[in-house]
Amino acid sequence: MAHDLERVASHRLLTSAQMREADRRTIENLGLPGVVLMENAGAAACRILKTRMPEWRERVVVILAGQGNNGGDGFVVGRWLLQSGGRVVVLLLGRGADLKGDARIHHGAFVGQGGVVRELLPGVELADVLHPLLLHCSVVVDAIFGTGLARSVEGLAAELIRLVARSGKPVLAVDIPSGVCADTGRILGCALPARWTVTFAAEKRGHRLYPGAGLVGELIVAPIGIPESFLNIPEHDVALNVTEDLVIPKRSPDAHKGDCGRLLVVAGGVGMEGAAILVAQGAARVGAGLITVATPAAAQPVVTAGLTEAMTLPLPLRASGEPLLDIITKGRFQPDVLAIGPGLGENEQTWELVTAMMAWKELPTLLDADALNVLAGQGERIRHWSIGRRTPLILTPHPGEMARLWGMEVNDVRGDRLAIARRTARDWGVWVVLKGAGSVIAAPDGRAWINATGNPGLAAGGSGDLLTGIIAGLLAQDWPVESAVRAGVWLHGAAADACAAEQGMVGMLAGDLLPHTRRLRNGLG
Incomplete structure (x- = not known):
């Protein structure tokens, strides 16, 4: 005591x-x-x-x-x-x-x-x-x-x-x-x-x-x-960033998978299939009901093999997001939340996918990794997308991605991470998670939180992809955006802490966090 x-x-x-x-x-x-x-x-x-x-x-x-x-x-x-x-x-x-x-x-x-x-x-x-x-x-x-x-x-x-x-x-x-x-x-x-x-x-x-x-x-x-x-x-x-003040929805005793959210993940590519898999696994372990991973056709077999509980969808071969949007809007999958970016690559197809899908202003959308990289220096475009949105737009950059978004040096971001996260959130009207030790969460209204969970074991490939899935999975279950973002960042770090307590930090893999994520998520209510 x-x-x-x-x-x-x-x-x-x-x-x-x-x-x-x-x-x-x-x-x-x-x-x-x-x-x-x-x-x-x-x-x-x-x-x-x-x-x-x-x-x-x-x-x-x-x-x-x-x-x-x-x-x-x-x-x-x-x-x-x-x-x-x-x-x-x-x-x-x-x-x-x-x-x-x-x-x-x-x-x-x-x-x-x-x-x-x-x-x-x-x-x-x-x-x-x-x-x-x-x-x-x-x-x-x-x-x-x-x-x-x-x-x-x-x-x-x-x-x-x-x-x-x-x-x-x-x-x-x-x-x-x-x-x-x-x-x-x-x-x-x-x-x-x-x-x-x-x-x-x-x-x-x-x-x-x-x-x-x-x-x-x-x-x-x-x-x-x-x-x-x-x-x-x-x-x-x-x-x-603590969890006791968050609004955490309770799952109804008669809930079915459709009630627990439909998440569309647009991620992965040849050689980067793991990014898509980790996003989907993170979302599944926090309780998302239906998950579909849209991934380049050449990568789809590997992604499918790695995901027994999620559906997959091939991205069109030609550089246009419209065929994919047509498939989705025709009823094959009606998502509640979008998560876009991990492993897609910095190319024209990624650019067209991101810009096409941002037309869905009625869906909460999370942009990470390559979805941010293709928007380097285009803060005004992001701000334009956020204007009139009925649902939140969330950016989850690491310091390098944030520096590219603003066209500045990485050290300028690291010099005052809180200030740059808050400026981004306010100026562009978005939610921001600036990842790193002591991740900073910033809201469009100027409020901010500093996260204290997590450890250096997270300094490994795939950790950020898992965080994307965790946040998006909570959003898909109709969590308020503040609760989903803050709880997601807290859960991600707390799972790493629990994993390190068992076996140490060095050699920790993103996938090692999954059972801890599930246990901790259930502990939140």
Whole structure:
């Protein structure tokens, strides 16, 4: 059971500015002084340190403190440790006389308690100061920079971070690992990896966005007196992707296969038959009732052999989507949802298929892989397709595909994945799943979610195809689009986590996730 100091007060993921505003409202509207909030934060971090590091008393605790409020939190941690009989040394970047506000008050309280502060000033031989302390150190508390850091870490602070990182000592980060941008997860020059991170009131976006998320370690949220009503407000429109708030339809006791959705998958090609098979299998394992895979005629025998529960349909040999549409609309298969793209290839036929099928504005449609690649640089066309649609249009690109859609460099996408996903969703009127570690889900209305399930075992061919099938399979069962997209991304990652727990991440295949996907889907209701 979680300790009462380790509860998640909100699933909202805040920016540094939003957190400052919540602090301000607490101070001004409730009359709770900032010095008290700092006391609560430092005391909570101290308690977490004691629970995670029971042997903390055996050696000295080194606290790295900066000149801002994060450093003030560090002084509170130090004072509480001293009061518990610990040995503490604070290394302060700068002069104590230069501290201001609440941090200055808590610096004075720490020194008044008998605490030792060593000021690190320009010209100091940092290695000479640090190495003897680290040799006899049990744990390092990182209170250098907090969530307000917006510049690259340089000079003495950068040297301090690198020396501590090389030491291998366990680190407890106060609020966020120093050097990680709280808004984007970017590394600002260099950053100090943590074994534990204690943050206050609510998680910040940088805790969940990579690469910074990879330095957080175990993330613990501690309440410090900020009301949840100041956190759960509409302006805080980015959240962790969880499933408890989703609308999940129940299957009727007398349901038949037609009631459970008809999905048309347009995918596969010679040498890429597996993509079509995985899409169909993913959809089947989340409960889609009837699945038809339209695939190039030359690939159809292989796809058919790999799918005993789905139907297949040959794509026309000539480069036109119309014959296929004629077959479908004449009654052979009336789909409820379309999923287009995996394994089709970047060619004229794919282009014509995508453009022809986008005329079906009454059907929820998911575009992935080559359906996105043939639309490189054509955002205005996608936006035009979304105008007047009665049903959602969903794009599921990885960073490379997203970069091609916008005509930008991949590193530009990776530099702020949340921003580019939200911009795409808003500007083009579509739902977006920007895949990768910490996949970003963005809605056309500006809301976004960051997914926390999944692991590096998903870095294997076919994983994205399976996700396409999972989302499309849920949509086919008449799930609301938000529920289908968010649950699909969560299920995909959670299945990978379950698979890794059994046999490890390395060597995980997309097909290995199928039994876990089925079990987890049934667990949702």
